Amino acid sequence: MSADPSSLQELFTKRVVLMTGKGGVGRSSMTAALATLAQRKGVRVLICDIGDDPNDYSPLARHFGRDRLPSQPEVISPGIRGVVLLARSGQELFLKSVLRSGTLARAALSSDALRRLLSAGPSFKEMGVFFQLLTLLRAKQSDGAPVNELVLIDMPATGHTLSLTGLPELLLRLVPRGPIAAALREGQSYLNDPKLGAAWVVAIPETLPVSECLELLEGLHKTGMPTGGVLMNRIPVDPFSAAERSALESTLERINPLGAEGFRRPVLARREIARLRAGTKLPIIEVPELAHSAELIAGLATALAEGLKP
Numbered sequence: 152m153s154a155d156p157s158s159l160q161e162l163f164t165k166r167v168v169l170m171t172g173k174g175g176v177g178r179s180s181m182t183a184a185l186a187t188l189a190q191r192k193g194v195r196v197l198i199c200d201i202g203d204d205p206n207d208y209s210p211l212a213r214h215f216g217r218d219r220l221p222s223q224p225e226v227i228s229p230g231i232r233g234v235v236l237l238a239r240s241g242q243e244l245f246l247k248s249v250l251r252s253g254t255l256a257r258a259a260l261s262s263d264a265l266r267r268l269l270s271a272g273p274s275f276k277e278m279g280v281f282f283q284l285l286t287l288l289r290a291k292q293s294d295g296a297p298v299n300e301l302v303l304i305d306m307p308a309t310g311h312t313l314s315l316t317g318l319p320e321l322l323l324r325l326v327p328r329g330p331i332a333a334a335l336r337e338g339q340s341y342l343n344d345p346k347l348g349a350a351w352v353v354a355i356p357e358t359l360p361v362s363e364c365l366e367l368l369e370g371l372h373k374t375g376m377p378t379g380g381v382l383m384n385r386i387p388v389d390p391f392s393a394a395e396r397s398a399l400e401s402t403l404e405r406i407n408p409l410g411a412e413g414f415r416r417p418v419l420a421r422r423e424i425a426r427l428r429a430g431t432k433l434p435i436i437e438v439p440e441l442a443h444s445a446e447l448i449a450g451l452a453t454a455l456a457e458g459l460k461p
């Protein structure tokens with residue numbers, strides 16, 4: 152693990168954290184590991200998947216022994232709650248608050264034309280997710296404290312993240328006043344306030360993922376989304392000492408055997424991390440590659456916790 156423990160520590164003081172990054176880099180595993188750490192710290196954490204169908208299989212839920220997350224927040228593991236954010240439930244909530252009646256909202260949603268508009272119209276899908284998220288952030292306990300102190304969202308893909316973070320500004324240009332505008336501004340007050348919201352980008356130390364990570368950081372900046380840092384996942388552990396490594400490198404250069412790339416992975420990884428460091432001032436938290444096992448998430452949580460030690 153790397154330096155910057157305080158920046159990762161800060162993640163646990165936010166209300167909403169978007170876990171984003173290119174496909175397959177470990178967003179779901181990191182979301183599960185961070186939720187485990189939050190729970191160990193006594194933070195009331197809610198993890199969210201974003202889905203189209205409540206019956207879809209969820210790799211995030213799998214880490215907690217389930218096939219999918221519930222469509223209403225529910226305890227999925229001691230001290231950890233989970234929910235799947237569905238565009239449609241959010242749209243219903245949203246229409247309810249605009250139309251001030253559940254019956255009217257349901258009637259509106261059952262009209263085919265409106266449903267088509269809501270699923271095809273620009274940004275309406277994100278609007279549903281956005282509004283459901285807002286409802287979860289607003290929820291208060293009887294003592295006034297938030298029900299969900301930290302909402303951790305396993306974002307589906309880079310493009311979707313930028314659609315969500317760019318949504319308020321886009322829609323506020325079209326609808327600057329009224330209840331929609333008020334909801335968008337309230338959402339912005341969480342997401343775009345660096346004290347309350349952050350996006351963390353998960354990446355792996357390879358050429359394309361690092362380039363995409365740099366592009367994503369720029370995209371997030373353009374949409375006004377504060378960024379916490381990069382979780383550089385799956386860093387291969389170099390089994391060789393520096394002397395062994397230099398002997399190995401000269402041999403590899405000489406004979407260039409089949410599989411030389413595999414031997415070079417740790418070296419290439421360091422090069423890509425250096426390239427990322429040159430491209431951003433944000434903290435980069437290094438997470439090792441661990442053996443595949445049922446204990447992966449607990450292992451990742453422990454590796455992250457090690458890095459939190461001053």
Ligand SMILES: Nc1ncnc2c1ncn2[C@@H]1O[C@H](COP(=O)(O)OP(=O)(O)OP(=O)(O)O)[C@@H](O)[C@H]1O
Pocket residue numbers: 173174175176177178179180181210384385386438439440441442443447451
């Ligand atoms: N640090 C790690 N060490 C070893 N294996 C890891 C590590 N992080 C993630 N993995 C493995 O990599 C694979 C992809 O991880 P994960 O599903 O979390 O990625 P993702 O970004 O959510 O993918 P998707 O784009 O499919 O949603 C999984 O098999 C996971 O077990």
Ligand SMILES: [Mg+2]
Pocket residue numbers: 178179180210211305
């Ligand atoms: Mg995933």
